[in-house]
Amino acid sequence: LGENEVNMSNPTAAMLVIGDEILSGRTRDANMHHLAQELGARGITLAEVRIVPDIHERIVAALDDLRAAYTHVFTSGGIGPTHDDITADAVGAAFGLTVDIRDDARAILAAHYARTGLELNAARLRMARIPQGATLIENPVSSAPGFTIGNVHVLAGVPAVFQAMVAGVLPGLTGGAPLLSQSLDIARGEGEIAAALGDLAARYPDLSLGSYPWMRGGVHGTQIVVRGTDGARLDAAMVDLAGLVS
Amino acid sequence: LGENEVNMSNPTAAMLVIGDEILSGRTRDANMHHLAQELGARGITLAEVRIVPDIHERIVAALDDLRAAYTHVFTSGGIGPTHDDITADAVGAAFGLTVDIRDDARAILAAHYARTGLELNAARLRMARIPQGATLIENPVSSAPGFTIGNVHVLAGVPAVFQAMVAGVLPGLTGGAPLLSQSLDIARGEGEIAAALGDLAARYPDLSLGSYPWMRGGVHGTQIVVRGTDGARLDAAMVDLAGLVS
Numbered sequence: 001l002g003e004n005e006v007n008m009s010n011p012t013a014a015m016l017v018i019g020d021e022i023l024s025g026r027t028r029d030a031n032m033h034h035l036a037q038e039l040g041a042r043g044i045t046l047a048e049v050r051i052v053p054d055i056h057e058r059i060v061a062a063l064d065d066l067r068a069a070y071t072h073v074f075t076s077g078g079i080g081p082t083h084d085d086i087t088a089d090a091v092g093a094a095f096g097l098t099v100d101i102r103d104d105a106r107a108i109l110a111a112h113y114a115r116t117g118l119e120l121n122a123a124r125l126r127m128a129r130i131p132q133g134a135t136l137i138e139n140p141v142s143s144a145p146g147f148t149i150g151n152v153h154v155l156a157g158v159p160a161v162f163q164a165m166v167a168g169v170l171p172g173l174t175g176g177a178p179l180l181s182q183s184l185d186i187a188r189g190e191g192e193i194a195a196a197l198g199d200l201a202a203r204y205p206d207l208s209l210g211s212y213p214w215m216r217g218g219v220h221g222t223q224i225v226v227r228g229t230d231g232a233r234l235d236a237a238m239v240d241l242a243g244l245v246s
Numbered sequence: 247l248g249e250n251e252v253n254m255s256n257p258t259a260a261m262l263v264i265g266d267e268i269l270s271g272r273t274r275d276a277n278m279h280h281l282a283q284e285l286g287a288r289g290i291t292l293a294e295v296r297i298v299p300d301i302h303e304r305i306v307a308a309l310d311d312l313r314a315a316y317t318h319v320f321t322s323g324g325i326g327p328t329h330d331d332i333t334a335d336a337v338g339a340a341f342g343l344t345v346d347i348r349d350d351a352r353a354i355l356a357a358h359y360a361r362t363g364l365e366l367n368a369a370r371l372r373m374a375r376i377p378q379g380a381t382l383i384e385n386p387v388s389s390a391p392g393f394t395i396g397n398v399h400v401l402a403g404v405p406a407v408f409q410a411m412v413a414g415v416l417p418g419l420t421g422g423a424p425l426l427s428q429s430l431d432i433a434r435g436e437g438e439i440a441a442a443l444g445d446l447a448a449r450y451p452d453l454s455l456g457s458y459p460w461m462r463g464g465v466h467g468t469q470i471v472v473r474g475t476d477g478a479r480l481d482a483a484m485v486d487l488a489g490l491v492s
Binding site: 017020021022023024025026027028029032033036037039040045046047048049050051052053058080081082083084118121122123124126158179181189190191192194195197198201202208209210211212213225227 | 263266267268270272274278282283286291292293294296297299304326327329330368369370372404427435436437438441444447448454455456458459473
């Protein structure tokens with residue numbers, strides 16, 4: 001299992017999932033897989049994911065690690081109206097910025113709650129608490145905005161909102177060459193083809209060769225996935241691969 | 247979204263997922279959710295998850311961070327027969343231990359391949375490379391063992407094998423009080439009940455109160471999840487909760 005390397009010549013990104021509900025086993029994370037695919041298509045390498053609990057110091061520490069190490073950081077979760085939605089404060093603390101109710105965010109919420117006939121109470125106003133100087137990210141689903149400050153993009157955890165915010169943010173980021181992939185299924189176990197595969201990987205250091213075992217109807221096999229940004233190199237590796245294992 | 251706190255009085259654990267295939271978006275991780283639930287039932291708090299690429303230095307650095315911070319570390323992935331299965335070497339490097347083919351692991355593989363009629367070739371022998379002094383973890387699915395060294399448990403990434411290894415390791419670990427949970431669905435939005443919920447959370451600092459919005463057939467609602475290790479306290483909080491939101 002695994003591969004040579006990820007593509008580190010492209011811009012890089014990390015994801016920080018803020019959520020006790022994932023760590024406790026209540027919820028399966030649904031956002032990581034979506035972000036991984038969207039970033040890959042845009043030529044941004046997802047290079048690390050961390051999941052931390054809803055604890056201020058842990059969020060700040062992870063933010064400081066990740067924003068120093070990668071081009072972009074995407075957070076998910078913790079920007080709702082309840083007592084435990086503490087992401088905005090943690091991001092403010094990491095950047096040393098004041099976090100308070102902002103007029104632009106309040107106006108968005110006021111318009112939304114006027115439309116829906118619900119009261120913009122104190123809890124909902126918490127969702128207008130945005131670090132000073134941050135740029136709002138539109139939320140076309142439920143209005144409460146995310147925000148970008150420096151290289152950190154703060155998104156909601158609810159999957160429909162997370163996805164809408166990703167769609168809003170990504171077009172504004174500089175991508176690299178999109179990550180391309182080709183795959184070949186071989187009805188032989190990993191152990192049979194490992195040596196040939198290792199040789200191939202050594203001859204294509206610019207590509208990432210992954211091997212993933214499978215079993216179907218009692219037959220053991222391997223899926224080889226070749227990834228890279230140069231389509232001609234991928235084509236050449238696939239031809240060599242087919243020759244090696246035939 | 248989110249909660250008060252995780253239970254940090256129980257033993258803690260971190261999970262380190264080693265896998266370019268997760269970061270590239272090819273594969274959805276299936277092991278984290280399983281481990282989270284198994285640890286919770288045993289009274290071990292899953293306190294952090296990291297996903298890193300198949301890069302030696304990145305694996306070693308994450309291992310060093312996590313094994314210093316938590317009671318246990320569980321890794322998944324990177325212990326197969328191919329060129330990119332580098333987890334054993336990374337764990338050996340983190341602990342400063344020699345990694346070589348070990349007789350006990352070789353005997354397990356030899357018996358397995360004798361049974362299946364396949365050759366124990368050089369690639370498959372790589373799966374007998376185990377750090378000096380590590381204790382083997384049985385693999386009842388496909389024989390190639392995992393291992394425990396210090397507080398680090400090195401498991402396979404293939405879900406069926408990962409789960410079997412978790413079942414083998416957990417009974418040997420000292421757990422705390424199992425994490426209990428109760429939940430209540432309320433047909434009101436998070437913003438309606440946030441103030442009452444915050445008050446309740448403040449009165450039960452020993453419990454974790456999470457709120458998770460949902461929408462069904464156009465109705466917005468919230469699921470409140472109360473978690474803790476003292477069943478009587480959970481019962482009391484649920485009674486108070488029902489009273490607060492009725």
